[in-house]
Amino acid sequence: MDLQFTRHRRLRQNPAIRNLIREHHLHVHDLIYPLFVIHGHNVRNEISSMPGVFQLSLDQLEQEIKEIVMLGIQGVILFGIPEDKDEIGSGAYHDHGIVQEATRLIKQIAPKLLVIADTCLCEFTDHGHCGVIHEGKVLNDPSLDLLARTAISQARAGADMIAPSNMMDGFVAAIRKGLDEAGFEDVPIMSYAVKYASSFYGPFRDAAHSAPQFWDRKTYQMDPANGREALREAYSDVVEGADILMVKPALAYMDIIYQVKQQFNLPLAAYNVSGEYAMIKAAAQNGWVDEKKIVIEMLTGMKRAGADIIITYFAKDVAKWLKEE
Template sequence: MSLSFDRHRRLRQTAAIRAMVRETHLRVDDLIYPLFVVEGSGIRREVPSMPGVYHLSLDRLTEEIDEIAKLGIRAVMVFGVPDEKDEVGSQAYCETGIVQRAIRQIKAERSEMVVIADTCLCEYTSHGHCGVVENEQVLNDPSLELLVKTAVSQAQAGADIIAPSNMMDGFVAAIRHGLDEAGFENVPIMSYAIKYASAFYGPFRDAADSAPQFGDRKTYQMDPANRLEAFREAESDIKEGADFLMVKPALAYMDIIRDIKNRFPLPLVAYNVSGEYSMVKAAAQNGWIDEKSVVMEMLTGMKRAGADLIITYFAKDVARWLAE
């Protein structure tokens, strides 16, 4: 019997051949590791809903940064959890705020480390929203003024990249103008351009103590059902001066990552968020999945979808696995 068919398995015969023809590669240089810095001393406290992720006081930050650097991770994103909060989140833009002090410390100890500052107000406001609130409404334009102050203070502290995550209209334009006026025209903006009002953020709000005290964030974060809206958001941010675009979350939004990559030329960041992390950790701890295999497949999928960089709480684990 004579048959004619393609033999695709020829290129799968050995590990060496499979490696030769592999199309998508996950590298340690693709990884950004989030850090949660807190007031106090001697604190390295695990976040209950995020095994392996810690609140760190500044005196414990050095050992963490040293470990990150030794693993070959080149970039960190800094989140702050202040002791004091108020209606306008004043600790977000205070010269001696927790994030500003952390940035200075990291850059003093590891000048080569890329320090990305999350620029938002929710961790710092008593109401937990990402802007100025009046009659339980988040006001857009007054919020921009505070976000600009926050971005400039972070740049003054030495942040290499400003990453605004608030989803206010015009936030990139306002921050770009504010940075330029303050002499930081060379500091890039990594915009949380496409940030959905997602159920996957729960563990982060535990880590950052940033849950809203009333209502939700659906009036400023995007509806998970929407795709075309992502194009409008990305296009606006590019016009306003963004240097990177971000899609958040990543796992349930692979189609959006690919859409944005196909349409826009800027470097694209995927945020592998806390809920995605915690689900995998919980399943692994119960013995239901092989953590390493699942994480590597998941993050490789994000790269295959079009992400150039991945913010992930798995960064240290992945760096170790890649080194193996």
């Protein structure tokens, strides 16, 4: 047979060759596990739309943290569910708020575990929005002071990193200035730089009790149809002092992860969000997909797109699977 063609399959002949030339590898150190902490005692509420994920009271944290550490996961991101809410989200920046108390406790249990504090007001406001509301609008600039106060309170409690998710204009600048002036100049900011007004957040809002009570968040979160806007948002956060950028969600925004990574020389996180998690869990429970294979493929795809860090509710499962391999 007189044909000229390239034999790509030569490098696919067996597992050893495939392992040698594999371009992207998923590692347990890539993963951050989200935790939902709540007031009360002996509370371990499984979230119905997120099987295997729980709201945990502080007295339930020790067992969870020890498992996370044992699996080799190096970081958690904290979301708090307060006992009381008000119009300005004062529980977010109270020195004895739920996130602050959980941070102190985790640092006692596992001092070397990286504790990242989600910095937003939505879980703590009675209206469910990420800023101050006045005369039918979510106000930008008055919200910045409250966000900076929240970040300072979280850092004072021992948070290793601040992760502001509110999407107010100037939030990185305000938080960086507040942290520096409070003596926390070494605390990095992982900015939710590119956060879309996505339909993939539904299960999270069940978990965090953070659904807006009226309107939606489209005046401050991004339109899912926009790509160039993502680069403008990321650029602003780079200029304002972000240390790590984030794209959220991840699965439907691989192109955005790629573009942000190509454009900016900062570490990049991708948030594998609750809706992405719930879809796979539901399909796996029905026997429609192989959960392990599809999760590894999905997260490896995020790495291939450019993510250095992946925040995922699958973190504990993935860590177990990687240990088995």
